[in-house]
Amino acid sequence: MASQAPGDIPFVRDFDKGKSRFAGYWSLWSNSKDLFQDAYDSFTKHGQPCWIPGSSFSKHLALPHTYLPWLAAQPDSVFHHREAFNDLLKSKWSLGGSKYIMEPWSTRLFVAKLRANLDALIQDFCSELPSAVAEQFGEKRTEWTEVTVYGAMKTIFIRAAGRWMVGPTLCQNGEFNRLAVAYMETVFYVSGILHYTPRILHPLVGPVASLRQQYIIAQAKKLVRPVFEDRLQYLSFSSEKDAPKDFLYEAMKHAYTTRREDFNLHDITIYGLYFYWASCHQISLTATFTMFEILKSDAEYATKSRLQEETVRVFGADGPTWSRATAAQCSLMDSTLRESLRLNSFISRHVFKKIMVDGVQAPDGTALPKGALTCVISRPLHTDHELMTEGGRFIPFRFAAAHEIPEGTPTDGAGKKLTAITPDYLPFGYGKHACPGRFLADAQLKMVLTHMLRYYEIELSPKNPCPRPVIHREATLPPRRAMILVRRRAKA
Numbered sequence: 001m002a003s004q005a006p007g008d009i010p011f012v013r014d015f016d017k018g019k020s021r022f023a024g025y026w027s028l029w030s031n032s033k034d035l036f037q038d039a040y041d042s043f044t045k046h047g048q049p050c051w052i053p054g055s056s057f058s059k060h061l062a063l064p065h066t067y068l069p070w071l072a073a074q075p076d077s078v079f080h081h082r083e084a085f086n087d088l089l090k091s092k093w094s095l096g097g098s099k100y101i102m103e104p105w106s107t108r109l110f111v112a113k114l115r116a117n118l119d120a121l122i123q124d125f126c127s128e129l130p131s132a133v134a135e136q137f138g139e140k141r142t143e144w145t146e147v148t149v150y151g152a153m154k155t156i157f158i159r160a161a162g163r164w165m166v167g168p169t170l171c172q173n174g175e176f177n178r179l180a181v182a183y184m185e186t187v188f189y190v191s192g193i194l195h196y197t198p199r200i201l202h203p204l205v206g207p208v209a210s211l212r213q214q215y216i217i218a219q220a221k222k223l224v225r226p227v228f229e230d231r232l233q234y235l236s237f238s239s240e241k242d243a244p245k246d247f248l249y250e251a252m253k254h255a256y257t258t259r260r261e262d263f264n265l266h267d268i269t270i271y272g273l274y275f276y277w278a279s280c281h282q283i284s285l286t287a288t289f290t291m292f293e294i295l296k297s298d299a300e301y302a303t304k305s306r307l308q309e310e311t312v313r314v315f316g317a318d319g320p321t322w323s324r325a326t327a328a329q330c331s332l333m334d335s336t337l338r339e340s341l342r343l344n345s346f347i348s349r350h351v352f353k354k355i356m357v358d359g360v361q362a363p364d365g366t367a368l369p370k371g372a373l374t375c376v377i378s379r380p381l382h383t384d385h386e387l388m389t390e391g392g393r394f395i396p397f398r399f400a401a402a403h404e405i406p407e408g409t410p411t412d413g414a415g416k417k418l419t420a421i422t423p424d425y426l427p428f429g430y431g432k433h434a435c436p437g438r439f440l441a442d443a444q445l446k447m448v449l450t451h452m453l454r455y456y457e458i459e460l461s462p463k464n465p466c467p468r469p470v471i472h473r474e475a476t477l478p479p480r481r482a483m484i485l486v487r488r489r490a491k492a
Ligand code: HEM
Pocket: 081, 104, 107, 110, 278, 279, 280, 282, 283, 286, 350, 351, 352, 427, 428, 429, 430, 433, 434, 435, 436, 437, 438, 440, 441, 444
């Protein structure tokens, strides 16, 4: 391919010509699915970057996925992912401040905690899970209960992950969990409003749009205060053996020792809420989509019973004992989750970066302009029929080990794991800034779905026999009110 200057990079559907720029923003609002498909089919699939309409009436640069190995090798001083997220999320207004995303100490702390003992986090989650599910699904054994899946999943993840994040007292506080869910949702509500507001108006619209988030933060602070004050005593202990082992305490300790400007109730609360958002939002969506996919595909693939048999094969008749190692043995569940995430990623673009310097040249010689917000269009890539047999269909066990793939099912995906990132599979991003929580997400998703299938009978509700994803602007969401029927099994 011939090299080109920044001015030569084409705009999808020629949206840079005349009045078409407005039509471009309208397509982003009204039918982003087709817009991104066009950009992929016409340009990025063939190794060519193109401009697409972007947030706040700007333009973004869609890069081909074949650039990814090169992109991953670029330093943050050239391609910066936090600058891009700060811009996209409008974090000053949506998160409660830009520093929660721009200052990465909480992420570094989390990664260190994961490396030190991932299994301890898995155990914490596991210990809270039965009560978290029972709270949403109930314990009735004779009658069916109707459950709104997306709402239930959000609260289950917030409560069970809260065990390793904020400890047993706060994670079981229903009011605190409602606020954590509300914070997560409000992040998108605020950034969504600003996404479609011209940048020049952000200083006026931002404060108004973020009023609800400020209220949520203020209420959350009241509930965090007693826990925060209780933990102050441990910071002054010379011996740490009695200190709580959760993320909240470790964040307080880190701020106390190395970031005094963040050592206060306000900042620690927002860092905590930000972490709930990072760790519980996409996982609740994935669990919801996967539950629907399991139920919808059951008639054709016996999905439920094959997953149940796998649990018995891996864990025996007794209750499961979870660790990273046992989670890795659940190959059919792994495949079902990967397949669900491939088709139902929350967003249609991944690997966002901002170009920080002049003179950047892509591998094919194309000059990439400073200041551009770049991304890789992922949904059409994940479903491309030329890259994967029947790419648009949900086939639960296509990624299982070759000998477990049922006859008649495509085998070109055999053995690909949920968390294995390649340039054509991007739900967790790509490169050194790919999701650091994905190995924990892997285990948590398997724990939740296995627990539900093992201890509950679950059916689609006749009220919504075929729940389908809803594309809302750029986001893919489960139908908010879609329900399932659940009934506690007499015996697991
Ligand atoms: C299905 C579930 C999940 C999906 C699809 C997902 C996806 C992602 C993606 C796409 C990113 C951005 C990567 C980039 O910069 O390109 C990300 C970042 C992040 N994820 Fe996940 N994630 C999931 C679950 C989790 C969980 C369970 C945790 C924590 C327990 C977590 C923690 C984080 C953190 C801390 C970041 C920000 C990293 C940073 O600050 O650089 N995620 N995730």
